[in-house]
Amino acid sequence: MAAQRTTIGALAKTTGIKIETIRYYERIGLIPSPPRSEGGQRIYEEDDRKRLSFVKRCRELGFSLDDVRTLLDLRQNDNRTCREVKEKTTTHLRTVRTKIADLKRMERALNTLAQSCEGGDDTHCPILEQLFA
Amino acid sequence: MAAQRTTIGALAKTTGIKIETIRYYERIGLIPSPPRSEGGQRIYEEDDRKRLSFVKRCRELGFSLDDVRTLLDLRQNDNRTCREVKEKTTTHLRTVRTKIADLKRMERALNTLAQSCEGGDDTHCPILEQLFA
DNA sequence: TCTTGAACCTGTAGTCACTACAGGGATTAA
């Protein structure tokens, strides 16, 4: 009848982060080591879930774990300024935009290549020819 | 007065691939082990340069080294068909497009976040608030 | 011929963000 303890498995389920990944985040100090049951199993609280969800959202936005660490620190730190957070965000935004531009360049080139080739049974391939030129 | 031997450094310079990377490609069997000088230094031929340039072009298009290996094999293999090469290309094209879509989603979200924040000296930050929600 | 310095060699370990075991112990429902 005792309230269910939140084990790592339950936390994994509610956050959508795999058990191994949660342990990994703990190992690298991204999330705190939670208290343990008598048998040594991790027991989590609501705060842990929130912190982990924060990490997840940041990861979905493409922030590196190092960025996430900084953002978590800023969140805790009362001396922080909005400026720092916005700066991290816009810096990352620039990185993302650069990646998009790179990928679009690839896309165009690949598309041109693909269209140059009929894809039949021929042993002569214009794609290979262009790549090998 | 003997013709200059193409050392790994010269090859690196003409292909734009770093020395360490060339040695790495050799180690994983992507390019053949070239003959050596008496002192044990690698000596390359024009064919090596071509092969390496092929690898570079493929990498610039975002193909994995495993894909590159396959493409190199197809290039050597007289029994290949155009179909296989085109298939690899279009499959990769789809991957690239998926990546672009993912990054664009990130970009939109990051942009919205960034615009929600003035970036001043305030200690309350709407970006963190939204991420932590 | 000797010397200097640049270029080369091997082998190993580090990067990032996980993921996948192996070989065990804890917990829970029947």
Added chain:
DNA sequence: TTAATCCCTGTAGTGACTACAGGTTCAAGA
């Protein structure tokens, strides 16, 4: 009690390099 399911630690693997350390070879100038 027993079986099934969960959890534990520690280590090693992934991809595609990159960065050493500690040595050897080579080419050019004195």
